Amino acid sequence: MRWHDEIDVASQRLHERAAHFLLETPLWKLRAPALGLNGAEGVEVWLKLEQLQVSGSFKARGMMNRLLANDIPASGVVVASGGNAGIATAAAARAIGVRCEVFLPGVSPEAKRARLRALGAEVVVVGDLYADALAACLARQRETGALLTHAYDQLEVVAGAGTLGREIEQQGGLPDxxxxxxxxxxxxxxxxxxxxxxxxxxxxxxxxxPTLFRAREACAPVDVEVSGVAADSLGARRIGAISWEITQRQVRDALVLPDDAIRAAQLWLWKELKLAVEPAAALPLAALQTGLYLPRASEKVCLIICGANVDPGTLA
Structure with missing residues (x-):
């Protein structure tokens, strides 16, 4: 598959039919010391502030692309989500005037549930984890015939996410x-x-x-136990088939971080830069602050700040 072509088509579709909906989010370029990184000589850190996107995360790109690329039945759209994909689907559905039903796991925070209801979505909470919500969502889709929007494993959703990379290159050139x-x-x-x-x-x-990390250990996607500080948005039990195929060819490094480092980076972003982000958005900075990822001298490293659907009370 020519993914560049698919991403270009998605970008054109979103520009022509959803320019009123999606934002071009800022690319903020900082020197490493501004992020509390010492000894990173000449390193330039780019923060792609996608948490400022409509619906509070990058998910708006893929969800809107999925909706615009398909005919939507009278029963509307249905999605299972830890929260962000549901919020993005609900926002996109409201923007084009169709019904939306969202299945959430019990781990999803009340702040995300409230946001969904405010967007006019019908919210159903099922089970403990994302996999439970997905099973219920698939059963509902078979019953109603609604358009299924998958949180991560559909061509249009991945191509929509790819427009983020296209935008970064247009704004700043290629990062290292x-x-x-x-x-x-x-x-x-x-x-x-x-x-x-x-x-x-x-x-x-x-x-x-660690869905991708464990899949690489097993040489195939496998189910993993999911918990921890970022489980509401990084709570998939298994890496998606599309992602597995692409990352096997294009991604060399799959690294894992402890919850305390993720939480520390999240709080640092709030206290030092006044960026209110969810734990999932803090992993890139955590990788730099802990030294798990060590940039080369003069490297340009781009951190994807992917979402901001967080309860502000947790940032104290």
Whole structure:
């Protein structure tokens, strides 16, 4: 598959039919010391502030692309989500005037549930984890015939995520490396498909939700136990099939981080830069602050700040 072509088509579709909906998010370029990184001589860190995107995460790109690329029945759209994909689907559905039903796991925070209801979505909470919500969602889709929007494992969703990489290149040129969080893998699949090793794309996962890391150990996607500080948005139990295929070819590094490092980076972003982000968005900075990822001298490293659907009370 020619992923560049698919991403170009998605970009054109979104520009022509959803320019009123999606934002071009800022690319903020900083020197390493501004992020509390010492000894990183000449390193330039780019923060892609996708948490400012409509619906509070990168997911708006893929969800809107999925809706615009398909005929939507009277029963509307249905999605299972840890929260962000549901919020993005609900926002896109409201923008084009169709019904939306969202299945959430019990781990999803109340702040995300409230946001969904405010967007007019019908919210159903099922089970404990994303996999439970997905099973219920698939059963509902078979019953109603609604258009299924998958959180990460559909061509249009991955191509929509890939428009983020396209936008980064248009704004700043090619970074040397791109650090990105992984749950089900839609975001890293889109970015890796766009950059095609012209930039080094690095996969980052919580130790307590390592879908890609465990798949690589097993040489195939496998189910993993999911918990921890980022489980609400990085809570997929298994890496997506599309992401597995793309990352096997395009992504060399799959690294894991402990919850305390993720949490520390999240709080640092709030206290020092006033960026209110969810834990999943803090993994790239955590990788730099802990030394898990060591940039070369004068490297341009892009951190994908992927989402901001967080309860502000947790940032104290």
């Amino acid at each position: 490396s791109v650090l990105v969080s992984v749950g089900g893998g839609g975001l890293i699949a889109g970015l890796a498909a766009w950059f095609e090793q012209r930039s080094r794309v690095v996969a980052l996962e919580p130790e307590r939700a």
